[in-house]
Amino acid sequence: MAREVPAVSRALNILELFLDVPTLSAPDIAARLRLPRTTVHELLTTLVGRHYLVAVPGQPTRYRLGVRLFQLGGVFAQNLDLIREAQEVADETAAACGETVQVGVLEGDQVLYIARAESTHPVRMVSTVGRLLPAHCTGLGKVLLAGLPPEELDELFPDDRELVTMTANSIASPDRLREEIARTRETGLGHDDAESNDAVHCVAAGVHDHTGALVASMSISVPSPRWDDDVRDRLGDLVRERAGVLSARLGHLV
Structure with a gap:
């Protein structure tokens, strides 16, 4: 039986947090998901690099959903x-x-x-x-x-x-x-x-x-x-x- 990939699941869990709140900081995400901060920072770096998340203008330590999700939603x-x-x-x-x-x-x-x-x-x-x-x-x-x-x-x-x-x-x-x-x-x-x-x-x-x-x-x-x-x-x-x-x-x- 195929198994879930933990890193992918964690990244998706991060994205799904934004269904309830428009912006979140790395500490917020770590606390909500009970993940180590280093793991959260690595995942956030990847998600930002792929345009699934973007830093809030003027608040570089907070994040909101990025354009890639808008593109996928459009399709x-x-x-x-x-x-x-x-x-x-x-x-x-x-x-x-x-x-x-x-x-x-x-x-x-x-x-x-x-x-x-x-x-x-x-x-x-x-x-x-x-x-x-x-x-x-x-x-x-x-x-x-x-x-x-x-x-x-x-x-x-x-x-x-x-x-x-x-x-x-x-x-x-x-x-x-x-x-x-x-x-x-x-x-x-x-x-x-x-x-x-x-x-x-x-x-x-x-x-x-x-x-x-x-x-x-x-x-x-x-x-x-x-x-x-x-x-x-x-x-x-x-x-x-x-x-x-x-x-x-x-x-x-x-």
């Missing part, structure tokens, strides 16, 4: 906004089409599902928020991979890599994946033709933030008995439109 807030908006748009989209809608982000070479809305049909695909799947096996993942620079894609999928397959339809080679990514870039849509689940098809489109960066993708999934070319085209148009709605909520201007 956390952005992610919360994405998740909240993604769930709302997913719910609206599922209500419009009656099928399962998912939103995912790229984590290395995998897709992390951050929002879902279930189909209203009796036969439906059950998905799970927080699940990770190989990006090359999903429509969501293909859209996200298509947004990577070519050198980053090559680093993730070198020529000699053997790709994990989830069904008989899964892409098994980097060359085949690059062909699929090229089509995805051209059309703006990613498809999963029973590649992650042999009974499910899906179509996905990209979601952009206020900077224009590709930050997520949205998919609509349909069990194979309800899938045909007309459904593929109709839901492709819908997911492109709805991904655009989510992008607009994140501040993206076309």
